[in-house]
Amino acid sequence: MKEDFNKLRLKHHGDPVMMEEILQRECRYKTASKLPDTLRNQDFRFPSLAVAEMATSDAVAGIHASMIPDGSTVLDMTCGLGIDSFHFASKAGRVTAVELDNKAYLTAVHNVEALGLGNVRIVEGDSITFINSCQEHFDVIFVDPARRDSAGRHFALRDCSPDIIPALPTILSHCSTLIVKASPMIDIKAAVNELRRDCAVTVIGTTKECKEVVFIINATSPETVTPKITAIEAKTVNGTEFGFIPGLAEEAEQIFLTPRPGMYLYEPYPAVMKGGGMKVIPERYNVGRLHPNTNLFTSEEQVDVFPGECFEIEEVLPFSKQTVKSIAKSHPTINVATRNFPLTAPQLVTKLKVKEGGDKMLFGTTTNDGTKILLITTMGKCL
Known part of the structure; x- marks a missing residue:
């Protein structure tokens, strides 16, 4: 309770x-739900509620740890609660974590001892000052700049703290790879232009939410006014991964299909949609897109490895006055979503006079010929 x-x-x-x-x-x-592994240790402590709420989850920190080489030396410039550093420790040879706030620093020192992490060192101070005076070279430097302050939330890297943009040459001179964690709301192309280096991009999320965008920079990548995104990966906790090369995506053949009862409907995971690559999906997974601006796909046969949610289509209805009047009678309780549709989901719920819930999902969407339709689907039937 x-x-x-x-x-x-x-x-x-x-x-x-x-x-x-x-x-x-x-x-x-x-x-409790974010840190199930960490909290098995009863001596783990928190410096403040704010730091706890901003901490990386165990699952996402595990994905971060998968990005570093075995036995590597790692610098975490923004320790915070230390969840990323502690997960790095399970794979790295040595981890150094810098924390500016005194209480967070003292708590991290306590947690290193409580967790028995002999390969983690916590340093108190400003991370940019630390880098400027550091004589050590790291295989990986990881930084998660704070995106909230008294002025509100920030999305551009230059507005976060620490501002790594002017310090990039120095940071890159101290590592082989730089990993920058950013807001899920960040404009990926704009951020790459800020960084002024070619980047690989990893978008991380759950099946319901995009959590962050990560930029991976090879330290030998030269500064340029025309930086490129070399690859994009979407990693979903407990979901299928998806990746593509941006330049090749534009060359992919576009396939469109009109949904019918008995077919399957797919919606990419949030991280997949954030990363883009929608043009790659039809050819790779043998599915058809509903419309060039609709991020929904369909197929006759079920695709088990699709990087998203799968639904079985029960009914395909025209978006008409007659249909709107009848939905509440046949489906008084149903979940509602809209994709490339003139109404928002709450507006459609009001118009249909239904209550949300149950195991069925109604999608208001648009087909390739511009027709507005309502799809009645069953949730959770796909493998």
Whole structure:
């Protein structure tokens, strides 16, 4: 049962020992689903609720760790709660993590000992100052600039803290590979232009949400006013991976299909859609796209390895006054989504007079000839 943490704080106001205990209990409660592996250690501590909420999940940190070579030396310029550093430690030879905030630094030092990580060193200070005075070379430098401050949320790399753009030459001189974690809302092309180096891009997400965009730079990549994206990968926690070469995507043959009852409908995972490459999907997975601007695909035979959600199409209905009036009678409870459609999902729910829920999904969408349709599908039937 959830505790009333605000009530507990009022009750124990003025008792620093109890206030710290309440903080730890609340942080554990709020990160239970995000940090299931880390929190198996009962001595793991949190410096603050804000740091806990901004921390990387165990699952995503595991993906970050998969990007580094075995036995490598790693510098984490933005330690925070340290989840990335601690996951790097399971694969790296040595990890150095820099943290500016004193309490977060002291907590990270405690957690290194609690987790028994003998190959992790925590350094207190500003990471740019550390780099400027550092004599060490790292195989990998990882940086996750803070995207929130008193002014709100930021998406451009130059607006985050630390601002790595002016420091890039120095940072790259201290590593073989630089990994930059950025907001899921970032404009990928604009960020590559900010970095002014050719980049590989990895987009990471869950089956329901895009979590971040990661830029991977080879330190030998020269600065240029026309940087290129060399490859894009989409990695979904517990989902199929998808990758493509941007230049080749434009050459892919476009295939369009009109959905019918009994066919399968596919929606790419959020990370896949963020990364792009929609033109690659039809040819690679033998599916047809509904419309050039509709990120939904269909096929006669089920595709088990599609990098997204799969639905079985039960009905294909015209978007007409008659259909709108009848939906609530046949499907009073149904989940609703719209893709390339004149109404938003909430607007369509209101228009159809249905309640959301159940195991069926209604998509309002557009076919290749411009026809607006409603697709009644069954969720969870695809393998």
